[in-house]
Amino acid sequence: MTVTTSKVIVMNKMNRREFLKFAGAVAAPIALGGCGQGLEKLSDRRGRAAPNFVIALCDDLGYGDLACYGHPHIKTPSLDRFAKEGVKLTDCYAAAPVCSPSRAGMLTGRTPHRCGIYDWIPHSASRNETCRTYDFPERRWIAHSWKQMHLRQQEITVAELLKQAGYTTCHVGKWHCNSYFNSPQQPQPDAHGFDYWFSTQNNAHPSHKNPVNFVRNGREAGRIEGYSSEIIVDEAMDWLDNHWDRVGPFCIFVWFHSPHEPVATEKRFMDMYSGKKEAVYYGNVTQTDHAFGRLMDKLDDMKLRDSTFVMFTSDNGPETLNRYRGAERSYGSPGPLRGMKLHMYEGGIRVPGIIRWPGRVKPGSVCNEPVSGTDILPTLCSMAGVKVPTDRPIDGASVLPIFQGKTVVRKVPLYWRYDGALSRPFTVAMRDGNWKILADGEMTKFELYNIRFDIGETHNLASRHPNLLKKMKEKLIVLHAEIDAEGPKWRQQIF
């Protein structure tokens, strides 16, 4: 039954010809040779200046939404060029299939459940939370407890670690790691290591156009003319000009609101798709691409290209059209993947991922080694010569080995949990090598896929590989219990 659902989703988004074109675009370079770069050994880097970091994160950008990931219509010239200058990751994952947990995972290097970020976080002022409960009884929480959910002060973020190591740090865009935004009741971006922040609690309001809800270092910025992706990049460029000391290295997190709803797009980008019902969405991705390109041009103007590691990715898969009232522009594509945002199948969690690091990453290469949002902290720490915290479990791993053509060494397999997943009963997933297991929260139902050869998760191999299933089940059950025990219990059950 679930296979049928998958086919419907894929076919809704992409016809067969487009799918084959996409599959070819992704698969062919892999066959030609993975990630080997012939790069300098990491030890050679000792003594060199630590690189700057730019981590650009889109909101709900699907795996199939960029031209360089096979989209048949959307134009993304800046990112296509960026991919030719760097490495395109075919197996890049978000830490979760939904906003807030994904961001917490990226900041902490920990699977978000450990941090207590179980779901997207409502704004403290929102009114309708008392009726928001999960519809399966064992997981029902009173909804106002969601407003208690936030990235706690005791979590250690990558920004804090880099700051301690002499980096100047900046966050621009969507934050979504607390409910009481710009309030003393919960930690704000500065409390999590960002020297400078120009951020919103969640989406740009009322839409990407002329947003009114940015806060700059604790002060409301008021209504700003323009579109949020451009506004964010303007701020990042201004920060580089006027706030970065130009002495030590910098780290900027550029967290776009686009192409999440409510989508609004400048006319000239919509006009590129005139006559298409998807014009607002497609144009929105193109506008984000344009804004990203401007930031890359700025790095060139300041002669920072060679000293800056840049990663572009997304926080989860694409929204389902009309899933809720207001999602009528969500024409995002998961490409050949099964599922969408909020699913534990690949469409929910596998996202575009492109890294440029001149001199270390072979231009135009393609890498099929899995990389997750939780890997950002250990990877950046490794490059900056900063120790990763040892007083708590860190799930991510440094992915620097992929730049030397090697495999990432993981102590913890890639793991995802989202109790509100639309792919229920499957709310938990784990990937170990080429294999992915899905499970329900009670660890009684399982599916098993060879994700390398079955990217669309169409063949459940659980019954065909009982020994492998048993091994992965055992590993997952232990990991799941350990992570579950660590998550803080600020939720209250209502019965």
Ligand SMILES: [Ca+2]
């Ligand atoms: Ca999102």
